[in-house]
Amino acid sequence: MKIEALQSASVQDFVEYCRMHRKEVDDSFLYDEHLKKFEPDSENPTYIATNQQGEIRAAASLIMDEYNRRGKRARFRIFHSEIEDRKLYDQLLESLIKHTSGLDKVFIFIPLANKSLAEMMDKLNFNVERYAFLLVREDLDVSEVRLPEDYRIRNFVPGKDEEIWCKVRNAGFATLKGNETPVTLEMVAKMVSSSDYLDGGMKILFHKEKPVGVVRGAADEYEDAPIMNIGPLAILPEYQGKGLGRQLLRASLQFAKENSYKRIILSVNGENERAQALYVQEGFKQVEGVTCYQFELEK
Structure with a gap:
């Protein structure tokens, strides 16, 4: 798999990947209204993993806007792989961390139903901060x-x-x-x-x-x-x-x-x-x- 920063030419492929998998993750920032104007930049560092055919098989994107920076943190828009491979997740995380100077932490919301992704967070040394419920x-x-x-x-x-x-x-x-x-x-x-x-x-x-x-x-x-x-x-x-x-x-x-x-x-x-x-x-x-x-x- 090839890990690379998302380029403008591949944004539409990234958007389609997010649409395909948003029901498996927290979709707070994956609605169409967010995705249609998405561009990778300093506030939205984004990396993708592609196979030999150039198809996206994993993606990781952070939200590092002014509000999150004031809290010295960044929130994942998406952190997902079609392949359950810790090494792949590690590589994506390492790529994003290069952009987090001055921050104390990155955080992500994982649906309770997605047990495999929760297990991956444990393996990656994420820890539980809190729980939240939708009513x-x-x-x-x-x-x-x-x-x-x-x-x-x-x-x-x-x-x-x-x-x-x-x-x-x-x-x-x-x-x-x-x-x-x-x-x-x-x-x-x-x-x-x-x-x-x-x-x-x-x-x-x-x-x-x-x-x-x-x-x-x-x-x-x-x-x-x-x-x-x-x-x-x-x-x-x-x-x-x-x-x-x-x-x-x-x-x-x-x-x-x-x-x-x-x-x-x-x-x-x-x-x-x-x-x-x-x-x-x-x-x-x-x-x-x-x-x-x-x-x-x-x-």
Whole structure:
């Protein structure tokens, strides 16, 4: 097998490889909307393994954008081989590590159902950082939003509320594994301009005039059908434990129903048992699970 950096001339072959195998791996960044504009560059170092006929038999690609770099990490877009060969995985990993100067780790999500790939991560000296679960809510009745006195929810206003969103989200997620890196004003503005943005889907919870919570509902696809994705849902630490997250969740569920979404999806960290319990109580059911593996880079 020949290991080489992906060149522009082979991008379409790489895209087809990703489409063919995305159901075997975490497909968060393998949707068509991501792949159609993909190009290998300093933020997306990518290597492929080809056979004598020039066909791709394995691929590895990292996401090293500004957000991940600030967290001193990189996320795999794909790390997959049609051949279960540790040496091949080792070679791909070694090729990518050359691009990770200044980072502390690389990480990857592996579906719990893909036991062979999980076993390969163990052999490659990846270790488990955390577990995460995907939950889906079918078209059910939505309970009424009941806010305490002096609380209100209003829609996010683009061009005005980006700073509020950052402060609440970053404080609420400051200790949540995998989400500790703060988001920036530019990132929130990009969310508003993205193709999955839903007008009215981003909401802010206020206590009097103080913003204390945020939630986002975005257009998504699951099992080849439209679905609304909820996330983030964040409450300031000093306001947690008051049932406010439940009310903000219900406001998002009502928005989904008003916009004819019959299914809603979200993800939750395995150690966040309180959030998991809330979602189950509000009608969500677990449909998938993933393991987050990390590989510590040498300093």
